[in-house]
Amino acid sequence: MHVRSGSKSMGRTCRNQMSDMDFDDSNRDSRDLSSTSYFRNLKSLSGEKLQKPPFARPSEPENSVARNTQTVLPTRNIASHDSIELLNTRNASRSVQRRQTVDAMQRVFTMVEEEGEKENAPCIKDSASLGEVQLESPPIIGKSQHLKSSKNRNPDNSRNSIDNANISGSFTPKKLRLEETQDDAKEGSADRIKVYVRLRPMSRKEKVAGARCCVRELNRREVYLTEMASECDYLRLKRLKGRYFVFDGAFPGDASQKEVYLCSAAQLVEGVLSGQNSSMFCYGATGAGKTFTMLGTVEEPGVMILAIKDLFLKLRQRSVDQNYTVLLSYMEVYNETVRDLISPGRTLVIREDMKQGIVVAGLTQSRVSSEDEVMALLHQGNQNRTTESTRVNETSSRSHAILQVMVEYSSFVDSLLVTRSGKLSLIDLAGSERALATDQRTMRSVEGANINRSLLALSSCISALVEGKKHIPFRNSKLTQLLKDSLGGACQTAMIANVSPSNLSFGETQNTLYWADRAKEIGIKSCMANEAPQVAGLSNEHLHLVMQLQKENQQLRVQVAQLQQKVLALESKMMAATLVCECSSKVTSPLAKSGGRLIQKENIGSSGIDAVSSDKNLSPCIDDEADGVSIDFVCTSDKVDSWITSHPDHVITDVQPEMKQTNTHLRASVTPSIKRQILSSPVAPYQKLSNSCINSMLKDNFCRKRAFWDMTNSPYTKSSCRNVRSNTQVETPSMLLQPGFMRGRPSLN
Numbered sequence: 001m002h003v004r005s006g007s008k009s010m011g012r013t014c015r016n017q018m019s020d021m022d023f024d025d026s027n028r029d030s031r032d033l034s035s036t037s038y039f040r041n042l043k044s045l046s047g048e049k050l051q052k053p054p055f056a057r058p059s060e061p062e063n064s065v066a067r068n069t070q071t072v073l074p075t076r077n078i079a080s081h082d083s084i085e086l087l088n089t090r091n092a093s094r095s096v097q098r099r100q101t102v103d104a105m106q107r108v109f110t111m112v113e114e115e116g117e118k119e120n121a122p123c124i125k126d127s128a129s130l131g132e133v134q135l136e137s138p139p140i141i142g143k144s145q146h147l148k149s150s151k152n153r154n155p156d157n158s159r160n161s162i163d164n165a166n167i168s169g170s171f172t173p174k175k176l177r178l179e180e181t182q183d184d185a186k187e188g189s190a191d192r193i194k195v196y197v198r199l200r201p202m203s204r205k206e207k208v209a210g211a212r213c214c215v216r217e218l219n220r221r222e223v224y225l226t227e228m229a230s231e232c233d234y235l236r237l238k239r240l241k242g243r244y245f246v247f248d249g250a251f252p253g254d255a256s257q258k259e260v261y262l263c264s265a266a267q268l269v270e271g272v273l274s275g276q277n278s279s280m281f282c283y284g285a286t287g288a289g290k291t292f293t294m295l296g297t298v299e300e301p302g303v304m305i306l307a308i309k310d311l312f313l314k315l316r317q318r319s320v321d322q323n324y325t326v327l328l329s330y331m332e333v334y335n336e337t338v339r340d341l342i343s344p345g346r347t348l349v350i351r352e353d354m355k356q357g358i359v360v361a362g363l364t365q366s367r368v369s370s371e372d373e374v375m376a377l378l379h380q381g382n383q384n385r386t387t388e389s390t391r392v393n394e395t396s397s398r399s400h401a402i403l404q405v406m407v408e409y410s411s412f413v414d415s416l417l418v419t420r421s422g423k424l425s426l427i428d429l430a431g432s433e434r435a436l437a438t439d440q441r442t443m444r445s446v447e448g449a450n451i452n453r454s455l456l457a458l459s460s461c462i463s464a465l466v467e468g469k470k471h472i473p474f475r476n477s478k479l480t481q482l483l484k485d486s487l488g489g490a491c492q493t494a495m496i497a498n499v500s501p502s503n504l505s506f507g508e509t510q511n512t513l514y515w516a517d518r519a520k521e522i523g524i525k526s527c528m529a530n531e532a533p534q535v536a537g538l539s540n541e542h543l544h545l546v547m548q549l550q551k552e553n554q555q556l557r558v559q560v561a562q563l564q565q566k567v568l569a570l571e572s573k574m575m576a577a578t579l580v581c582e583c584s585s586k587v588t589s590p591l592a593k594s595g596g597r598l599i600q601k602e603n604i605g606s607s608g609i610d611a612v613s614s615d616k617n618l619s620p621c622i623d624d625e626a627d628g629v630s631i632d633f634v635c636t637s638d639k640v641d642s643w644i645t646s647h648p649d650h651v652i653t654d655v656q657p658e659m660k661q662t663n664t665h666l667r668a669s670v671t672p673s674i675k676r677q678i679l680s681s682p683v684a685p686y687q688k689l690s691n692s693c694i695n696s697m698l699k700d701n702f703c704r705k706r707a708f709w710d711m712t713n714s715p716y717t718k719s720s721c722r723n724v725r726s727n728t729q730v731e732t733p734s735m736l737l738q739p740g741f742m743r744g745r746p747s748l749n
């Protein structure tokens with residue numbers, strides 16, 4: 001009930017405004033009229049080309065018509081006139097009234113055509129600002145574009161709507177602004193919300209129902225709304241009511257999606273790329289074309305898709321080394337709850353953060369790197385979005401959908417490397433709808449009530465912002481809470497008001513245009529760009545060098561991290577192996593006791609080295625062999641043969657002449673008992689070796705086992721392991737400096 005009365009009150013406001021425009025014949029002599037505006041009204045009321053009425057007086061010369069116009073319809077200086085209002089000749093008889101109307105139309109028609117030839121100025125001058133598409137200004141109605149050219153007109157505008165009413169030849173002055181000039185629009189648009197209107201084509205359903213067009217787009221900025229009964233029905237002209245609205249842009253039914261995007265949202269994408277927050281939302285009655293504008297279809301993608309494509313294109317062009325991050329989130333406000341559309345689940349909570357502004361806690365932020373990924377996420381989100389068939393729209397959105405794209409990238413600005421970040425919010429609001437008295441309280445009507453409630457809250461916020469109130473009731477609904485940044489913050493904001501052209505939706509269209517007109521007055525705070533210069537005072541060349549070095553540094557960091565990981569892995573393996581060896585040298589394996597072979601894994605011979613160190617006679621080194629205990633030892637070369645003969649069962653795996661050729665390095669696979677014999681017996685065939693011999697042998701062995709140290713320029717590198725031996729005598733390779741590495745390593749002296 002509250003909702004309905006609210007929307008009714010809005011309607012009443014508009015109706016009252018309309019009734020204010022009724023003519024009053026008693027003011028006839030004192031009224032003013034801007035002849036050009038009057039002409040425009042007549043034109044717009046009477047279609048493409050105003051026909052001369054059949055009962056006009058053709059014999060009357062044109063100059064006398066113009067003179068008469070000056071007399072009957074005194075024309076003030078155009079610059080001093082912002083609006084016109086035609087008053088109703090209530091007391092005049094019907095025939096007189098009709099005659100007056102027709103006379104006035106004819107006179108003004110002639111006069112304005114003369115004026116138009118003199119002025120002949122283009123209507124839209126700033127089409128270059130629309131990007132690639134140079135919007136022309138097709139004159140929808142005759143030469144009304146002539147009327148737009150005067151810069152002197154209406155210098156102190158803040159509201160741009162024009163009210164008029166019945167056309168009966170009676171006029172009364174009304175202080176309403178006629179229009180903004182292009183320059184005014186440019187100046188004023190910097191610090192206020194930009195508002196656009198988009199008409200959709202008449203639907204098949206409306207055509208079947210015999211609907212007529214009640215709203216027209218004029219010269220890409222103005223919209224004329226009229227309740228006309230028939231465009232050619234002059235008999236009823238007196239009853240016609242109409243109103244002009246001037247916006248930042250107006251799109252007719254046949255405007256393409258690209259045109260709409262370039263004119264309205266492309267500059268928001270630019271804003272985001274320059275480090276600002278931008279947002280855009282579509283507002284209007286159900287079935288007016290909001291979702292079509294925002295999402296569009298596969299053949300005709302809407303603003304969301306075009307903006308994302310544009311964003312990625314520009315990011316690739318502008319970011320240094322493709323260094324950019326794009327995060328995307330998609331949510332809906334359904335029945336006053338916020339839901340994640342990418343990962344649907346629990347309802348989300350809105351929080352207000354001092355730094356970040358409005359934040360939705362727990363909302364998924366997906367990192368995306370291409371348009372295709374965004375499309376996939378959008379598709380996924382739209383499948384989760386709540387849409388239902390309603391009386392008016394077969395695929396009616398039952399929720400407000402909000403797509404947020406966070407961007408961060410680095411680029412060069414005036415030889416400075418700058419990192420910028422911005423947020424783009426694209427919002428497809430659910431449509432307001434009229435609940436009928438006969439409607440049952442179904443889920444649809446509950447949804448409708450919630451939608452209307454949030455839109456009512458939005459209109460309250462708009463009113464409060466326009467009136468400059470201290471308290472803005474953003475907290476009245478989830479939608480307004482989420483839109484707080486867009487409406488009342490430092491954010492570039494654009495609104496597209498979608499309207500149906502059908503006279504069957506006159507009330508909704510009037511309402512939408514009214515609120516769109518009000519929204520135009522909402523100021524926005526100046527937006528500070530979120531940008532951080534990285535290096536100051538360097539030439540371009542140096543900056544490139546810095547970038548290159550940063551990149552190399554990054555790569556090296558990755559490599560170092562990878563190597564560190566490898567080192568740590570090896571270190572842990574070595575420590576484990578050391579422990580196993582130490583245990584095996586102290587405790588006799590049960591396998592050995594049973595005469596079997598002891599298997600030692602990862603044995604690098606530390607126990608053998610220990611034995612040598614303690615014994616000083618031998619230099620055995622126990623190695624890991626899969627099928628036995630391997631022992632390395634050195635004996636004098638002349639004893640090798642006799643040792644081999646006396647131990648025929650033991651396989652000699654390696655015989656190498658030792659450095660000085662006097663000793664031979666032997667490796668034998670032996671049983672543990674023989675190994676003990678070798679280790680404990682100081683007698684031949686083992687030769688007592690000097691420390692230097694042992695060291696050199698150990699170094700050889702050590703090197704062979706640890707070939708991966710080659711990369712560290714180890715002086716122990718053998719030619720067999722590595723082709724190049726380093727000349728640099730580095731005692732300890734850099735990688736060995738890893739903490740804990742030395743613990744398991746034998747002393748080399």
Ligand SMILES: Nc1ncnc2c1ncn2[C@@H]1O[C@H](COP(=O)(O)OP(=O)(O)OP(=O)(O)O)[C@@H](O)[C@H]1O
Nearest residue numbers: 200201286287288289290291292393396397430431
């Ligand atoms: N500019 C347009 N050109 C062609 N078709 C349009 C246009 N605008 C809207 N339509 C069509 O009108 C119908 C209703 O549009 P849409 O679903 O976008 O309305 P809506 O405002 O989002 O409604 P609701 O608020 O109920 O979700 C759709 O079939 C859509 O294809």
